[in-house]
Amino acid sequence: MASNSTSPTPTVQYSPDVESGVEEKPQPPVLTEPPDGGLDAWLTVLGSSCVALATFGLVNGYGAFNDYYQSTYLSNYSATVISMIGSIQLFILYIFGAISGAVFDAYGPRYMIPASGLVTAFALFMLSITKPQQIYQQFLTQAILFALGAPFSFLPGLAVCAHWFKRRLAFAIGFPVGAASLGGIIYPIMLDRLIPRIGFGWTIRILAFIVLFCFAIASVTIKTRRPRKPLPPLSQLLAFRAFRDLRFTCLCLGGWFTVFSTFNPFFYVGLYGAVANGGPSILTPYYLAIMCATAIVGRIVPGFIADRVGRFNVIATSTLLSGILILALWYTSTAQPNLIAFSAVYGFASGPFFSLITACAAQISPIQEVGARIGMVFFAMATGALAGTPIGGVFIRNPTIPNFKHLILFSGIMALVGSAFFFTARLMLSRKLFAAV
Numbered sequence: 381m382a383s384n385s386t387s388p389t390p391t392v393q394y395s396p397d398v399e400s401g402v403e404e405k406p407q408p409p410v411l412t413e414p415p416d417g418g419l420d421a422w423l424t425v426l427g428s429s430c431v432a433l434a435t436f437g438l439v440n441g442y443g444a445f446n447d448y449y450q451s452t453y454l455s456n457y458s459a460t461v462i463s464m465i466g467s468i469q470l471f472i473l474y475i476f477g478a479i480s481g482a483v484f485d486a487y488g489p490r491y492m493i494p495a496s497g498l499v500t501a502f503a504l505f506m507l508s509i510t511k512p513q514q515i516y517q518q519f520l521t522q523a524i525l526f527a528l529g530a531p532f533s534f535l536p537g538l539a540v541c542a543h544w545f546k547r548r549l550a551f552a553i554g555f556p557v558g559a560a561s562l563g564g565i566i567y568p569i570m571l572d573r574l575i576p577r578i579g580f581g582w583t584i585r586i587l588a589f590i591v592l593f594c595f596a597i598a599s600v601t602i603k604t605r606r607p608r609k610p611l612p613p614l615s616q617l618l619a620f621r622a623f624r625d626l627r628f629t630c631l632c633l634g635g636w637f638t639v640f641s642t643f644n645p646f647f648y649v650g651l652y653g654a655v656a657n658g659g660p661s662i663l664t665p666y667y668l669a670i671m672c673a674t675a676i677v678g679r680i681v682p683g684f685i686a687d688r689v690g691r692f693n694v695i696a697t698s699t700l701l702s703g704i705l706i707l708a709l710w711y712t713s714t715a716q717p718n719l720i721a722f723s724a725v726y727g728f729a730s731g732p733f734f735s736l737i738t739a740c741a742a743q744i745s746p747i748q749e750v751g752a753r754i755g756m757v758f759f760a761m762a763t764g765a766l767a768g769t770p771i772g773g774v775f776i777r778n779p780t781i782p783n784f785k786h787l788i789l790f791s792g793i794m795a796l797v798g799s800a801f802f803f804t805a806r807l808m809l810s811r812k813l814f815a816a817v
Contacts, residue, residue, distance in 0.1 A: 413546060414605070415544060416544075416545050418544075420544070420603050421545065421552075425541060425544075425555050427597060427598035430594040431493065431533045431595065432557065433563050433594055434590065434598075436473075436530070436560035436563065437560045437566070438591075440561060441568050441668070441672075442646075443646050443648070443649070446463060446466060446651075457513075460773035462773075465515075467765060467767070467768065467769045468766065469524075470765035471762050471766035472524060472531075473534070473758075474765050477754075477759060478752075478758065484540070487611070488606065489537070489602045492532050492533060495532065497594075497598070499526075501589075501591045502529075503522065504584055505585065507522050507584050535758060537602065539738075540603075541553050542750045549739050550683035550687045550694075553738055553739050554683030557735035558676040560679075561676040561679055564668065570587070574586065618755075618759070626808060628753070630801045631737070631805045633760075634695075635737050635757055635760060636763070636798070637794050637795070638699055638733055638795055638799070640768040641706070641768060641795040643768055644791040645706065647772065648772060648787065649668060653716070656719065657714075667719060670727065671726060672727060674728040675728065675730060676731070678729060679734055680735070683736065686732070686736055691739050693816070695740055697799075698731075698732035699798050699799035700803075701729045702730045703792045703799060706795060709721070709725070711792070738754050742754065768794075772790070772791070775790065
């Protein structure tokens with residue numbers, strides 16, 4: 381459908397009751413097909429991208445926090461304990477995503493987006509005054525408080541794209557998910573450059589002001605096309621009934637296994653590079669930045685392709701490729717050029733998982749349940765997010781190359797199992813080999 385300067389909105393039609401002479405009450409608006417474009421649609425994508433940059437962008441950049449904490453700020457603690465900050469952050473974000481999706485379906489983004497922005501910014505301001513070697517303070521601010529605020533904007537920001545796009549949904553969702561990768565580039569470089577100059581506290585405060593600015597834009601650009609409705613009862617708030625759909629169940633299982641592995645390269649590639657080269661080098665903070673840079677392309681371009689060749693086809697194939705790259709390239713790489721190559725190609729290959737998992741869930745969900753079902757996908761992935769990187773940390777309690785190889789094998793195998801479930805869901809949609817599903 382062609383784009384217009386403004387997007388159509390639902391209209392209310394009612395007619396007089398001829399027999400009684402009394403006009404009927406207006407009926408609830410009927411949600412029309414998504415317009416697949418228009419000014420309001422793309423402004424919503426812009427706002428969703430700002431939210432993603434401010435929330436999941438910081439989550440993607442946690443590898444830089446992890447390196448700084450291990451080397452300096454929390455050096456008295458083990459790698460496993462420090463990695464728990466990031467994994468608990470992901471766990472809470474995913475768990476509350478299940479609730480935020482249903483709340484979004486009921487109330488829309490008008491109040492959720494600003495409230496989420498205030499909570500996440502406040503969490504960063506509190507993180508900026510934490511003390512070195514006091515890890516409980518990082519757990520309270522970064523792992524818990526930040527993660528309690530982020531899902532009430534990030535996941536609704538993704539779900540609202542389904543109100544505006546259908547045929548081009550994967551492409552549209554690729555922009556906010558790509559913005560999250562952009563955060564994985566910007567924030568590690570900021571930490572590396574600013575902390576030596578202005579200290580940890582003021583660096584984090586600058587991040588907090590960036591978050592506030594992003595949410596200010598999102599609050600005035602994100603719009604919904606659905607009318608408000610009462611919050612459903614608790615039995616419906618968490619859409620467990622969605623698991624009656626075996627396609628949805630396989631999608632969630634694929635996400636669960638994949639998320640077990642997919643963050644390990646993002647969290648540990650910098651440390652691996654330092655160990656492989658006998659200590660930190662000028663390239664150490666840039667492995668993660670390179671990975672996130674190519675992930676931007678990997679989250680947007682495959683979405684455009686997926687809208688044509690099939691979203692389940694692309695997510696299954698790209699996850700399979702991610703597992704192969706971990707086992708074939710990361711496992712054998714110790715020289716800096718090889719690590720740069722792995723960071724670049726893995727970032728691209730892992731990108732479609734993040735952008736297409738929500739698009740795939742929306743594809744097999746009724747439009748009125750999109751938010752709740754996307755929330756349930758993240759709910760299902762929560763335990764994988766909680767356990768994946770700490771298990772990785774157990775492998776490298778003594779960070780040596782042989783121990784890292786155990787981590788790499790674990791990550792690669794989990795990605796391959798995840799791809800198998802994605803292929804199963806794809807076959808449930810169509811057994812035709814070349815069907816665009």
